[in-house]
Amino acid sequence: MGGKGNKKLIKMGLEGVRIELPSQKPILLLKEENGNRYLPIWIGPFEASAIALEMSHIKTPRPMTHDLIVNIIKNLGIKIDNIEISDIKENTFYAVITIIGKNIKKIRIDSRPSDAIATAVRTKCDIFAAEHVLDSSGLVIQSIDEEVDKFKDFLEHVRPEDFK
Amino acid sequence: MGGKGNKKLIKMGLEGVRIELPSQKPILLLKEENGNRYLPIWIGPFEASAIALEMSHIKTPRPMTHDLIVNIIKNLGIKIDNIEISDIKENTFYAVITIIGKNIKKIRIDSRPSDAIATAVRTKCDIFAAEHVLDSSGLVIQSIDEEVDKFKDFLEHVRPEDFK
Numbered sequence: 102m103g104g105k106g107n108k109k110l111i112k113m114g115l116e117g118v119r120i121e122l123p124s125q126k127p128i129l130l131l132k133e134e135n136g137n138r139y140l141p142i143w144i145g146p147f148e149a150s151a152i153a154l155e156m157s158h159i160k161t162p163r164p165m166t167h168d169l170i171v172n173i174i175k176n177l178g179i180k181i182d183n184i185e186i187s188d189i190k191e192n193t194f195y196a197v198i199t200i201i202g203k204n205i206k207k208i209r210i211d212s213r214p215s216d217a218i219a220t221a222v223r224t225k226c227d228i229f230a231a232e233h234v235l236d237s238s239g240l241v242i243q244s245i246d247e248e249v250d251k252f253k254d255f256l257e258h259v260r261p262e263d264f265k
Numbered sequence: 266m267g268g269k270g271n272k273k274l275i276k277m278g279l280e281g282v283r284i285e286l287p288s289q290k291p292i293l294l295l296k297e298e299n300g301n302r303y304l305p306i307w308i309g310p311f312e313a314s315a316i317a318l319e320m321s322h323i324k325t326p327r328p329m330t331h332d333l334i335v336n337i338i339k340n341l342g343i344k345i346d347n348i349e350i351s352d353i354k355e356n357t358f359y360a361v362i363t364i365i366g367k368n369i370k371k372i373r374i375d376s377r378p379s380d381a382i383a384t385a386v387r388t389k390c391d392i393f394a395a396e397h398v399l400d401s402s403g404l405v406i407q408s409i410d411e412e413v414d415k416f417k418d419f420l421e422h423v424r425p426e427d428f429k
Contacts, residue, residue, distance in 0.1 A: 147311040148330070163357070163377050166312070166330050170337065173364070176372050177341065193327070200337070204368065208340050213327050 110185060110229040113140065115222060117156060118149045129218060131186070131230065138239035140186065140230055142194050148215030155222045167219040174224075179205060183227040184217040189234050274349060274393040277304065279386060281320060282313045293382060295350070295394065302403035304350065304394055306358050312379030319386045331383040338388075343369060347391040348381040353398050 116130040116139065127149030131140040144152075151167045164172060174181060179202030188195040196217035200208045221228050280294040280303070291313030295304040308316075315331045328336060338345060343366030352359040360381035364372045385392050 164375060164380075165377075166334075166380050169362075169374070169376050169380050170330075170334055172374055173334065173337065173362075176374055177343075177364075177369065179341075198333075198337075200341075205341065210333070210336055210340055211328060212333050213329075216328075216330050216333050 108187070109232040111136075111232055111235055113186070113228045113230050115152075115156075115218060115228060118144075118153045129215060131218075131228065133230075133235065133239070137241055138235055139242045140235060140239055142186070142214050144213075144215035148213070148219055151219040152215070152222055155219070167216070167223060170216075170220050171223045174200065178202060181220060181224045181226045182207070183229060184212070184221045185228075186214055186217075186230040186234055188231065189238055194234070194238075272351070273396040275300075275396055275399055277350070277392045277394050279316075279320075279382060279392060282308075282317045293379060295382075295392065297394075297399065297403070301405055302399055303406045304399060304403055306350070306378050308377075308379035312377070312383055315383040316379070316386055319383070331380070331387060334380075334384050335387045338364065342366060345384060345388045345390045346371070347393055348376070348385045349392075350378055350381075350394040350398055352395065353402055358398070358402075 112134040113131040114134050116132045119128050119130060120126070121128045121143075127144055127146055129142045129144045129149070129152065131142070132138070133140075151165060154161065154165070155167075161168075171181075179200055182199045182201040185197045185199070186194055187197045194214045196212045196214040198210045198212050198217050198220060200210065218228065220226075276298040277295040278298050280296050283292050283294060284290070285292045285307075291308055291310055293306045293308045293313070293316065295306070296302070297304075315329060318325065318329070319331075325332075335345075343364055346363045346365040349361045349363070350358055351361045358378045360376045360378040362374045362376050362381050362384060364374065382392070384390075
């Protein structure tokens with residue numbers, strides 16, 4: 102699917118973190134910005150809470166581990182440019198955090214997707230997925246909203262004779 | 266106890282992480298290098314496992330969150346000089362991670378003690394505690410080894426008539 106550096110990247114939005122039933126495992130859900138494919142990634146409970154806390158704008162009295170990462174980077178006067186879900190191998194997703202700064206070359210750091218997203222949500226940086234990852238693991242999920250809209254449409258147009 | 270920057274620092278060794286019973290809460294144990302005072306600090310289960318995994322030299326297939334912190338710092342060509350348990354307020358311990366590098370000023374970053382120790386154990390940097398923290402919260406713990414030594418000494422010198 103093309104070598105490193107010339108992969109096509111697709112902009113993603115962070116939908117959120119959910120608990121999958123009945124496994125009770127947390128799942129991170131990304132959605133293609135200009136499309137309808139979702140990328141579900143199973144993550145650990147600690148990382149899930151690190152993402153969910155920040156998405157809910159809950160401030161903890163002391164810096165949590167991902168706040169510390171962001172504080173180190175800010176204190177060095179550099180920033181996270183973007184994060185990327187870069188690959189999938191044997192059902193394991195890989196991610197890369199790209200750091201940029203005035204006096205440094207662009208640096209790409211290997212990360213688990215959960216840590217990359219937990220830092221992305223704190224820095225509001227862009228989130229990408231490599232096209233081949235989305236091609237192989239993206240899912241089109243029929244949303245509940247769509248189902249509700251369909252049902253409302255049905256109620257508006259249904260006639261008594263439809264039940265005969 | 267003196268302002269920031271002129272606090273006396275005491276070198277500490279990391280004894281390990283234990284589970285305190287019956288609370289089942291993990292506790293981080295530091296020991297004064299040239300003394301017999303211990304500093305027990307309650308920490309979260311995730312941070313406890315981050316410290317214990319590294320102390321046991323267990324390598325995970327993917328970088329854990331504190332590995333990511335260390336990788337970011339290494340990739341930037343800088344390093345953690347030391348960490349310091351800097352203060353205690355209302356039963357909460359505070360720590361500082363000090364980062365140094367060729368082209369940067371010494372940077373001090375606010376951290377929870379657990380995150381600071383989890384990065385220290387990965388970089389083998391010095392661990393300090395502010396003297397006033399050790400004065401107020403240090404404990405002299407009679408070690409099991411000392412008890413065993415006392416018992417062996419007793420066995421060597423005990424005579425039948427001692428039981429009369």
